[in-house]
Amino acid sequence: MTRNDDSTGAAAERKMRRQYLPFHEAAIGMVLAEPIRIMDRHVVRFTLPAGHELTDVNLRQLAAHGTEYVCIAVPDERSDEQVAADAAAAAARVMAIFEGADLSRPAMAALFERVLAYRSR
Amino acid sequence: MGALRTPLTREQVLAQRDALPVFPRVIDDVLATLDDPDANVGDLVAHVGRDPVLAAQVFSIANSAASHTRRDGKVRDLYTATSMIGLARLRQTTIVTSLAGFLRGALPPGLSPGFWEHSAAAGVCARQVALHVHQPGDPALIAGLLHDIGQLWLFRFQPELFMEAWQVAVRREMTIDAAERERFGVDHAQIGAWLAESWDLPPPVCAAIRHHHAPDGALHEPLVAVLHVAEVLSNALDLGGSAPRVGYLSDAACEQLGLRWDESTESLFGRIDAVSHFISTYFRSHGVSEDVRA
Structure with missing residues (x-):
């Protein structure tokens, strides 16, 4: 219980x-x-x-x-499956936008991670 | 690859400037109220009264605010409307309305709607980044809206070479500013700064436009870092523009602004998302995007 x-x-x-x-x-x-x-x-x-x-x-x-x-x-009325699908689609879009970015640079890497987390929610 | 025989000069750029609409002088009135809120407010309100489009926008915002109150009837007096929305909102509305009108008149046929979507997004981001780091928002908004005005000049007066440069950038063979420098000897950031100087915009705004792709040599001017980061953010957050992408972000600019991109910056992203709706809707509803699609 x-x-x-x-x-x-x-x-x-x-x-x-x-x-x-x-x-x-x-x-x-x-x-x-x-x-x-x-x-x-x-x-x-x-x-x-x-x-x-x-x-x-x-x-x-x-x-x-x-x-x-x-x-x-x-x-959040979405099912767990829908949440996962939405997060995956958002992550794919963010990665396409950052495709040419130099992620070895500290600021760029940090921005990428933060945008990815924000959009994947 | 085509290229001009000699690099474009400031004189050549400004000689064509008169083919563009007259730059809205009300921007001077707006900027004059920044340091002294009591100065020139009358001039600003009087200007609003002479501009039917701007006045309608002010009344619209005032009546929207009034809908949250128990006021009876619509706001019909401009001074009441101005007092309801406040000086800060009046300044922001004046900037967006007057620059949207200017940009609409300057549009060359065939320019992608993404150009203006990106300019509007950069304006929103610049204002919000500036406020986030405790800098004035209005100069940043102006710089953001106008940061790519040099591209408009190139598209209007050197369309074939500019489109060649644009295609090179779209294919990711090199950055747009590098492709422009190969063909014109200068890039859109330099051309935009020349135009901004000729319109007597404040030096910090001109410097921000000049260095928005390569800020590290001009970080003594705080608005340079703000506009650089804002332009990157507008692409990173996918707020508009044709095929937005992130190429370069200056570590030094982020450090100067104290931006660490930790969880606290997610509220900045949220504010940008919410407020971007306002300006992008305004640009669309006043025909800027529609004009370029025609």
Whole structure:
């Protein structure tokens, strides 16, 4: 029973993914995957923590601050097979883009690995 | 291989410049508000009022923001609209709108839509990289949007040789800038910098355009590293352009910006993905891409 509970919890965690949206696509009830921290001339003007559920008031506040994007947590409805297929397709595309790159150079190698990880998610 | 008998000179490039549309002077007003937010705001707002396309864009953004509030009715007054979207957004909107109009007018027939998709993507990346490393975003946005303006000049005024160079680069026989130097004696980065200087763009923007493929000799100018990395990122993230690919990334430029490409940079990638939608949609909706497909 305990094992089932753990598995269910792990599956639920695995099935959420981050998504970056232009602000005009943000809506009430969306859950922040990253904190929002709005600075103006090195002064923090507005913050919301990760895990916060956006409210109508929040959206008005963010609009007033000229927010351009939000990072939210969304359910990942894909099957494990689809996740693997999507990751493989994304990896193939990244490798084609980097085909002529000199991956012995530290910055290039690090960028390649980071883009590969980002796009393969 | 064809080539010019003598290398292109600055004078030859600028002599043809008048065949391009007049460069939008409002960019000066935008840049003037950077250091002193109270300076020239009136001029900037007045310019918006004289430009129906720009004013419509400002009202559109203001009303989108108003949809998140409980305001009654649409925003119809320009000063209210400006105060709602804020000076930073007004500057960004003015840059994108005015440069999109300029680029639309400068388009030679037959140029691939990928050219403008790449310019828009580089603009987004440059602004976001600059903000990520705590530099001003607006000069970076301008530099990114205009970084390949030299290619436009070559395509417009030396189309046959330029297409030859382009095909060499597509076949991966050499880089585009090397193929251009073989044929013209200079590359598009140099031509773009000459044009930018002639439009009185700030020296950091001109330097960034000049060195965006080979930044290491000019890293004393911070925008050089920003634009170089941004241009690479726009290809690495597959944000637009015909057959994007990554060829060279300067270790020194990354080091100067403090970019380590660890997990913290994934939020930078995410911001770029989200915001790129704004500019690429704007370019498409205002006919830049459609014009070149025609």
